[in-house]
Amino acid sequence: MAPLNPLDDAAVRTALSRVQDPDLNKDLVSLGMIKSVAIEGGQVAITIELPSPARPMKDQISSNVEQALKAVADEQGANFERVTITFSEQSRSANDSVRNEPSVLPGVKHIIAVGAGKGGVGKSTIAVTLALGLAREGARVGLLDGDIYGPSIPTMLGLDDAMPAVRGSTLLPFETNGIKTISIGKLVDPDKPLIWRGPMAHGAFKQLALQTDWGQLDYLIVDLPPGTGDIPLTLAQLLPLTGAVIVCTPQRVAQEDARRAARMFQQLGVEILGVVENMSCFTGDDGTEYDIFGKGGAEVLAQTMGLPFLGSLPIHPSLRKHLDEGTPLACWEDRPEIARALEGLSKQLANRITIASMAAPTLEIR
Numbered sequence: 330m331a332p333l334n335p336l337d338d339a340a341v342r343t344a345l346s347r348v349q350d351p352d353l354n355k356d357l358v359s360l361g362m363i364k365s366v367a368i369e370g371g372q373v374a375i376t377i378e379l380p381s382p383a384r385p386m387k388d389q390i391s392s393n394v395e396q397a398l399k400a401v402a403d404e405q406g407a408n409f410e411r412v413t414i415t416f417s418e419q420s421r422s423a424n425d426s427v428r429n430e431p432s433v434l435p436g437v438k439h440i441i442a443v444g445a446g447k448g449g450v451g452k453s454t455i456a457v458t459l460a461l462g463l464a465r466e467g468a469r470v471g472l473l474d475g476d477i478y479g480p481s482i483p484t485m486l487g488l489d490d491a492m493p494a495v496r497g498s499t500l501l502p503f504e505t506n507g508i509k510t511i512s513i514g515k516l517v518d519p520d521k522p523l524i525w526r527g528p529m530a531h532g533a534f535k536q537l538a539l540q541t542d543w544g545q546l547d548y549l550i551v552d553l554p555p556g557t558g559d560i561p562l563t564l565a566q567l568l569p570l571t572g573a574v575i576v577c578t579p580q581r582v583a584q585e586d587a588r589r590a591a592r593m594f595q596q597l598g599v600e601i602l603g604v605v606e607n608m609s610c611f612t613g614d615d616g617t618e619y620d621i622f623g624k625g626g627a628e629v630l631a632q633t634m635g636l637p638f639l640g641s642l643p644i645h646p647s648l649r650k651h652l653d654e655g656t657p658l659a660c661w662e663d664r665p666e667i668a669r670a671l672e673g674l675s676k677q678l679a680n681r682i683t684i685a686s687m688a689a690p691t692l693e694i695r
């Protein structure tokens with residue numbers, strides 16, 4: 330019997346176009362994830378670029394690629410023995426491609442603002458848990474406490490007693506709970522009220538963002554002050570944002586404020602990556618559900634504005650307790666439904682960031 334021909338390049342591409350990215354529900358070829366293919370006899374070597382550093386489902390992708398190659402080899406009567414897959418990390422950064430100019434934070438791939446229409450809806454809680462959630466999935470994450478009027482992130486991360494460090498004119502971020510973080514709350518006297526005039530607020534925010542030694546980050550999450558004041562404007566002008574997340578509680582009165590915050594980002598040309606519902610329905614230990622602030626209001630807001638909905642976080646005393654005590658990672662340990670909600674939010678955000686950076690215009694060099 331004549332030896333079988335090896336798979337050719339077109340056959341390998343056909344196989345790869347049948348494999349879907351498990352998170353994005355699109356095939357690897359259309360997503361531009363195939364960086365190289367080499368074929369030698371029955372051996373195939375493929376380099377796949379992962380779009381998102383959080384939750385790369387390498388094992389699942391590898392086994393699906395192998396199965397697809399086997400199937401195509403069977404269909405075509407070709408020789409296929411083995412595939413070696415190398416995963417590389419995404420080198421594209423929305424920050425570089427959004428503006429065709431060097432980024433002011435070149436080591437940072439994606440900058441994401443977390444905003445809310447008003448205070449107390451859990452914006453900082455969501456900023457902290459998104460940052461920690463992405464880091465738990467393996468990404469390098471920074472968290473900038475830009476809520477200069479009420480910085481609560483040092484408390485939530487257990488940094489009340491930590492002292493800031495400076496090298497030359499650079500601030501060194503705190504490294505805690507698997508992320509890097511900096512907060513104005515660590516640079517001013519905690520007993521003095523934080524009263525900032527416009528230019529001072531602008532300057533303080535700029536200094537925090539640009540004079541911190543962030544190093545290499547996949548994601549920099551920025552917790553903004555609530556409302557539609559000066560800081561979001563400064564942020565949008567200063568930093569190339571991949572997009573913004575809007576936090577909203579379920580009740581009707583919260584939706585109007587959140588809508589205004591979303592409109593503000595849209596007017597600034599910042600993409601809304603999604604809406605998060607916080608303080609959604611409380612479930613008691615006996616499983617009974619109590620709609621304290623209602624349920625689903627933020628999803629309705631997202632729908633009516635044509636925005637993605639990232640998911641909801643229930644209201645539960647354990648969240649408040651762990652954040653007050655500065656032990657935020659415990660939020661994933663106590664209750665399975667809360668862990669699931671938190672994991673869902675960071676996964677959805679990572680997906681939306683990937684989609685946003687793929688849609689960003691890229692500079693073609695001929």
Ligand code: ADP
Nearest residue numbers: 448449450451452453454608643644645648649
């Ligand atoms: P904001 O940044 O919008 O002002 P915070 O994140 O500081 O709001 O949250 C306000 C308070 O509500 C904090 O004490 C926080 O621990 C608590 N909190 C936020 N979200 C939840 C939740 N889902 N369940 C229980 N407590 C929450």
